Amino acid sequence: VIWMTQSPSLLSASTGDRVTISCRMSQGISSYLAWYQQKPGKAPELLIYAASTLQSGVPSRFSGSGSGTDFTLTISCLQSEDFATYYCQQYYSFPWTFGQGTKVEIK
Amino acid sequence: QVQLVESGGGVVQPGGSLRLSCAASGFTFSSYGMHWVRQAPGKGLEWVAFIRYDGSNKYYADSVKGRFTISRDNSKNTLYLQMNSLRAEDTAVYYCAKDSGTYSSGWPHDYWGQGTLVTVSS
Numbered sequence: 001v002i003w004m005t006q007s008p009s010l011l012s013a014s015t016g017d018r019v020t021i022s023c024r025m026s027q028g029i030s031s032y033l034a035w036y037q038q039k040p041g042k043a044p045e046l047l048i049y050a051a052s053t054l055q056s057g058v059p060s061r062f063s064g065s066g067s068g069t070d071f072t073l074t075i076s077c078l079q080s081e082d083f084a085t086y087y088c089q090q091y092y093s094f095p096w097t098f099g100q101g102t103k104v105e106i107k
Numbered sequence: 108q109v110q111l112v113e114s115g116g117g118v119v120q121p122g123g124s125l126r127l128s129c130a131a132s133g134f135t136f137s138s139y140g141m142h143w144v145r146q147a148p149g150k151g152l153e154w155v156a157f158i159r160y161d162g163s164n165k166y167y168a169d170s171v172k173g174r175f176t177i178s179r180d181n182s183k184n185t186l187y188l189q190m191n192s193l194r195a196e197d198t199a200v201y202y203c204a205k206d207s208g209t210y211s212s213g214w215p216h217d218y219w220g221q222g223t224l225v226t227v228s229s
Contacts, residue, residue: 001169034215034216036152036216038152043202043219043220043221043222044144044152044202044216044219045219046207046215046216046217049207049214049215055217087151087152089152089154089215091213091214091215094157094166094213095154095166095167095168095169096154096157096213097154098151098152098153098154099151100151101151101152
């Protein structure tokens with residue numbers, strides 16, 4: 001099983017801030033990493049796959065980087081609709097695993 | 108448009124069984140792998156199971172292996188999750204999720220259902 005460490009678990013920020021979320025793997029996964037956004041009471045939505053490819057319809061203020069064991073999700077200019085919980089997920093090998101989640105809240 | 112509608116959730120006693128269904132529409136169901144993902148109340152996401160587009164391969168999380176069975180009926184555009192020997196820790200919202208790659212062995216989930224709540228309690 002590939003373990004994932006996602007940090008921070010809670011991030012307080014203001015509209016307009018640049019925020020960064022980290023995801024570290026217990027072993028290399030090449031670029032088989034996805035990022036999801038989830039709002040309360042809703043299903044998650046795919047933001048980024050293949051570590052850095054933006055899913056269709058996702059605003060360009062979201063970006064992803066990294067390969068191997070260390071990955072980052074960046075929101076360049078936080079908007080009000082971006083306050084949510086974010087999860088990374090590895091799909092390099094089964095069983096797939098998710099990070100523990102990062103809640104982005106209003107400071 | 109793609110729609111995934113789960114059903115079959117409810118309250119079940121520990122040790123009991125339940126079968127979840129996910130009715131798919133708006134895409135060629137038989138061309139895509141499908142997943143189940145769950146989320147315990149107030150907790151994070153946990154990937155549960157995957158089935159290839161043709162049902163030829165299935166994979167499970169260690170926490171459900173031997174107790175849960177994923178299956179599909181491509182003639183009915185429906186995905187299933189048979190859950191046996193249920194435990195309190197299986198209490199969660201269960202989502203079905205579509206694989207984003209055609210005929211693939213697993214790609215991220217580009218569409219999700221609204222989820223169905225399973226509560227295991229005496």
